[in-house]
Amino acid sequence: MPGPENGAEAGSHPVENDGKLGRCREKTRPDNQIFLGGKMNENNTIIRFTLNERIQHILIIIAFIMLFVSGFALKYSNNPVSEWLIQLIGGMENRSTIHHLGGILLIVVGLYHIFYLMVTTRGRDQLRRLLFRSSDRKALLFFKRQSILHGRFTTRQKLQFWLVVGGSLSMGASGLLIWFHDETMSLFSKWFWDFLFVLHSHGAMLVFLVIVIWHMYDVHFREAFPMDKSWLNGKISLERLKKEHPLEYDEYISTHPGKGEE
Ligand code: HEM
Ligand code: HEM
Numbered sequence: 001m002p003g004p005e006n007g008a009e010a011g012s013h014p015v016e017n018d019g020k021l022g023r024c025r026e027k028t029r030p031d032n033q034i035f036l037g038g039k040m041n042e043n044n045t046i047i048r049f050t051l052n053e054r055i056q057h058i059l060i061i062i063a064f065i066m067l068f069v070s071g072f073a074l075k076y077s078n079n080p081v082s083e084w085l086i087q088l089i090g091g092m093e094n095r096s097t098i099h100h101l102g103g104i105l106l107i108v109v110g111l112y113h114i115f116y117l118m119v120t121t122r123g124r125d126q127l128r129r130l131l132f133r134s135s136d137r138k139a140l141l142f143f144k145r146q147s148i149l150h151g152r153f154t155t156r157q158k159l160q161f162w163l164v165v166g167g168s169l170s171m172g173a174s175g176l177l178i179w180f181h182d183e184t185m186s187l188f189s190k191w192f193w194d195f196l197f198v199l200h201s202h203g204a205m206l207v208f209l210v211i212v213i214w215h216m217y218d219v220h221f222r223e224a225f226p227m228d229k230s231w232l233n234g235k236i237s238l239e240r241l242k243k244e245h246p247l248e249y250d251e252y253i254s255t256h257p258g259k260g261e262e
Contacts, residue, residue, distance in 0.1 A: 044239070047235060048230045048234060049234040053234075054231060056116070063103075065102075066099070066101065066105070067106065067171075068212075070095045070099035071099055071204050072204070072208075073085050073086055073095055106168060110168050110169075129153055130153055130162075135148050135155075136158060139155045140155060149247050150245050150248075151245060151247035152245060160218070163210050171203055174197075175200060177193070178196055178200055223240065223244055224240070
């Protein structure tokens with residue numbers, strides 16, 4: 001099967017991922033799962049995210065919104081906005097129920113996502129492409145942003161993904177242990193529960209900053225103002241693919257001859 005890895009013509013870019021000219025470590029799969037058969041519609045776009053992936057993303061957005069709103073309403077409960085919000089949703093009990101339901105949703109979607117990445121062919125392919133390569137490490141250590149040619153995911157996107165994974169795991173685990181107060185207290189001492197509460201409370205602010213400030217800046221302002229719509233329609237134009245993910249573009253045209261950007 002032709003692909004940048006096995007010597008085929010690799011599009012218009014000198015492939016310098018990993019700092020080695022001519023070698024791209026994001027190997028093309030024989031079944032080329034990533035492009036879903038390479039269908040391209042009339043607007044010169046290809047599918048970037050499947051419906052399944054978009055639904056997972058939307059569910060995680062719903063879970064995070066429920067958790068942020070109900071969590072911060074407790075953390076800053078003296079704030080007039082929190083007071084108004086708690087009144088609107090019918091009191092502290094309801095706020096707590098919304099937080100717990102959001103927590104369950106986050107855990108369920110998270111577990112499904114792990115299953116998806118481990119078990120399905122496309123999921124395993126995506127996971128491989130989400131791992132940090134030496135080119136990403138160089139970009140992070142030496143701020144060599146401009147000279148790196150990105151594949152399926154940019155260094156920033158990989159970092160955001162792993163921060164969300166880490167944030168969800170730590171917030172999920174600490175949230176469950178806080179929630180089941182009596183069981184936690186019977187296994188550990190009180191200082192541990194207090195510590196988890198502080199960790200959960202401050203961790204919430206960190207997760208909020210990564211998602212709301214960094215991820216929102218990226219998807220609204222960086223490349224596709226006013227919004228990168230791929231999270232809704234799953235599509236990306238070949239023009240953007242070539243600019244933002246040149247190695248993925250190379251892979252696409254090397255496996256779909258004659259389908260390059262017009
Ligand atoms: C609030 C919770 C959210 C979480 C936890 C979340 C998480 C993620 C993660 C982990 C990724 C993959 C890595 C990356 O590209 O950064 C991603 C991609 C993406 N997200 Fe979100 N997201 C959230 C909200 C949103 C919202 C509200 C939007 C749109 C307004 C959005 C638009 C996108 C887009 C367009 C991508 C694809 C980027 C690409 O081309 O790879 N996300 N999101
Ligand atoms: C990104 C995800 C999450 C965020 C941003 C978040 C945020 C918060 C915040 C800000 C507080 C208030 C802390 C304070 O008063 O100082 C809190 C409390 C709490 N959180 Fe979370 N949380 C998240 C996930 C979870 C999960 C997954 C669970 C459980 C499964 C959970 C369970 C709890 C519990 C039990 C409390 C104590 C107050 C209550 O019962 O409502 N949280 N959370």
